[in-house]
Amino acid sequence: MNVRIAGIDADRQAKVAARLGQLLPEASVLHHQEDTRPYECDGLSAYRELPMVVALPASEGEVQAVLKVCNDLNVKVIARGAGTGLSGGALPSREGVLLSTAKMGKIIHVDPVARVARVQPGVRNLSITEAAAPYGLYFAPDPSSQIACTIGGNVAENAGGVHCLKYGLTVHNVMRVRGVTIAGEVIELGSEALDAAGYDLLALAVGSEGMLMVITEVTVRLVPKPELARCILAAYDDVEKAGNAVADVIAAGIIPAGLEMMDQPATRAVEEFVHANYPLDAKAILLCESDGTPEEVAEEIERMTEVLRKSGATEIRVSRDEAERLKFWAGRKAAFPAVGRISPDYYCMDGTIPRKRLGEMLHAIARLEKKYRLRCPNVFHAGDGNLHPLILFDANDPDELHRTEQFAAEVLELSVAYGGTVTGEHGVGIEKINQMCVQFSPEELEMFRGVKRAFDPPGLLNPDKNIPTLRRCAEYGKMHVHRGQLPHPELPRF
C-alpha cells in the first residue's frame, strides 16, 4: 500500500514532482507540506485541502510544460492567482497540481493611444490602473479586493466592482486572452480589434473558473478617467424605501457611475472601523455617484438629488471635494474587513436579483436571521441587484456553521426564485455547486459539461468545481426551480 500524508499518495507525488522538476527550476516545484500549506485554501477558508504539488511557472512556455506533464500523467490542474476568490475556485486537490501564476506578474505593454494594456495573468488588478494613470486612463473593473487579486483571477471569475453599473464587468473590459489548453496548445481568443472571427470563445473564457484553459496573457481595454466624480450619500428610515429609490433613479433615465446600498448593521460595523461619518440612525444608506465633465456632473447630481429626495430620503449629503467622496467610499470598500472585526467568521453571499425585489429580499433575510438565530448585515451593489449579505458566525461552533450553510442556501435559492442567479460575481467554485442543481435543468448542466469537453476532453482542469454531476444533484435532492417560479408558489416559505 502507498504511504499517504494528508491523503496524498507519496509515490505519485514524487513522480509528478520529479517530472515537473525536469522542466522547471527547482524552486518552482513545491511538495513539502511547509511549502504547500500557504496554498491550501483561497478566500473561502472553510474549505481546505493540501495540494499534491505546487508549480510556479514563470512563462507561457513553462505553463505549457506543466500542462503537458499533467495531461500525460492524468493529473488534475488547479490554477491560482492571488487566492482571494470567495467561492473556493482555487481550492487545491490532494490528487492535483496547483498552478500558481505568482511568477507571471509582468505588465508587458501599455499603449496609451490604442488604450489597451497587455499583461501577464499574475498582474494585480490595481497595478494595471496604476500603470495607465500617467496617461489619464484606467482599468474600469474595480473589485474591492483590487490591491491583491490578479487579472487572471478577474477573467476567470468575471469580476465586478462598484463602478460596473456604468463601466461594465470584466467581460466588457477584456479584449483578448491567451491561454494554454490541457493538451499544452496555446490558443488566442478575441483580439485587439473590437471583435474576432468565429464563435465568441472569449466570452466562454471569461468566468470559466480555470476549467477551460490556463490564462497566460490578457489584453484589457483602458478607459479615460473622468474629469470629475461626485457622490451623494442618501439616508433612509426604511430599507424598502431605499430599495425602491434605486429603481426610481434608473427609471429617471440615470445610469449612476456607482449605486451601492448598506443597511444599518453594516454601516454601524463600518463606522467603528473607518469612521466614514455615516448617519447611524438610518436604516439604510445609498451611495450614488456621478462622473464626467464638471458640467455633466453638476447637471446629473441635481437630477439624482431630486429623485432621491422624492423617494423619501431623510438626509442627503453631496461630497464637496475628492477627500469627502473618498471618505464616503472608504466605508463601503471596507465593509468586509469591518464585518470581519465584529464576528469571528462571516460568510459572504453573492446572489443577484431584479432590482425591484431588493426590499422584499431584505425583509426575507430579516426573517431568516430569526429562523437561524444569526446576524446578517447587508451590503449591495444595488444598481446591479447584486447582493452581499454577510452571515456572522463562529466556525468553531459546528452548529453555527451548519445553520450558516442552511441560511446561505435559502438566500441563494430565493435569489433563483426571484428570477435571479446564485452568483453575480464571486463564481460557483465549490461553494455554490449544489445550488447549480436548483438553477439549471439536467440538460442545461449536461451542455455545460459539453462546453468543458470541447476545451478539455480529459476533464483535468479544475474538474470538481462549478458544474455539478447529476449524481451530486440527486444527492442534494433540491428541485430545479423553473425560470423564476417556485415549485409550489402558494405555500408560505417562512
Added chain:
Amino acid sequence: MTDAVNSLVETIRAAAEAGRGLRLRGGGTKDFYGQALHGAVLDTRGHAGIVAYEPTELVVTVRGGTRLTELEATLAEKGQMLPFEPPHFGADATIGGAVAAGLSGPRRQSAGALRDFVLGVRILDGRGQDLTFGGQVMKNVAGYDVSRLIAGSMGTLGLILEVSLKVLPIPVTEATLQLELPQDKAIEIMNRWGGKPLPVSATAWTDGDLWVRLSGAEAAVRAAREKIGGEVVDDAGAAAFWTALREHTEPFFRDAVPLWRVSVPSTTAALEVPGEQLIEWGGSLRWLTTGADARVIRELAARAGGHATLFRGGDKAETGVFHPLAPAVARIHANLKREFDPHGVLNRGRMYPEF
C-alpha cells in the same frame, strides 16, 4: 410550451433523426451574410412577441421571431434603446436574426457590442432540447456564458427562442459634427479623442469627411462641441446619415461589391489596398470595396492583429466568408458544434464549411 415552440421542436427532432440540415430564417434580411445556405427553411417568425419589459430593470425579454422595428418602437416609447444599434438590412429583420448575426452599428465604439448586452437566451439545440442560459439580471456568473457564445454564432449552435437584453436610456442630447480631413489624420484624431473623457458615441470617415456624433447630458455635449470644432450637421441630416451608415444605404455601400469588413486595432494605419474605404468605430472598423486578392486582404488584416470578412459579394466558396481560424481554435469550434448540434441540423456550414 406554446404551439409555435412545439412545432419548432418537432421539426428539429425530425431533421435530427433523418440527418437533414435546416436553414434557420427570420425575415431573411441577412441571407446574404455567411457561407452558402443549405437545407429546408425553418421560419422562426411564428414565435414572436415581447415576453417581459420593465424599463426600471433596464431589461427586455423578447421572442426570437419578433421584428426588430417592433422591439425598438416599444423601447423608444419608454425612452430607451438597444445601445448597440443593430443593422436591420431590411424591414423584416427579427431580433433572433440580429443576435445570431451578432452585428452592431455605429454606437458600438462607445456603448459596446451586441454580445455585451446579451443577458440570457433560451434556445433549441440541434436535438430540439429547450435550454435556458444566463437570465434577466445584470450580473450572472453561474455556469459558462453560453448566452454570449450564441450571439454571433450564425444559428449554428441553437435556434434562439428568447433573448434577454440590457437596454439603456436614449441620450438626452445628441449632436453631429462634420470635419474635412484626410484618412490618416482622421484615424489619428479619432484615437486621440478616444483617450479623452469626451461623449463621442460614433464616428465615421468617408469621402474626405469625418462625422462625429456626441451623445449625453446637454452640458457635456455642448462642451465637447467647442473642443472638437467642425460644422454642426442639422438634426434631420444627422439622423439620416447615421441610419444610412448602419443600414449600408450610404453612397459608399451602393454597388460596393465585393465588400470587405476588416476589423483591426483602432490605431492601424490606412490600409494600403486599391479601391475605396470607409472607417467606423474610432478606426477599428474598415469597410473596403476592392478587387484586391482575398489573400492579400486577409494577410493585411492579420498582420495588423485583426481579421477580414467577405461581407457581400465575391466568391464565397473560393475565399471563405470568415477569416480562417488557427487549428487549435478551429478544433474547439468543431467540438462545440458537436456538443450543441451532434447531427449537424442547424445552419450547417453557414459559418465555416467544415461544420
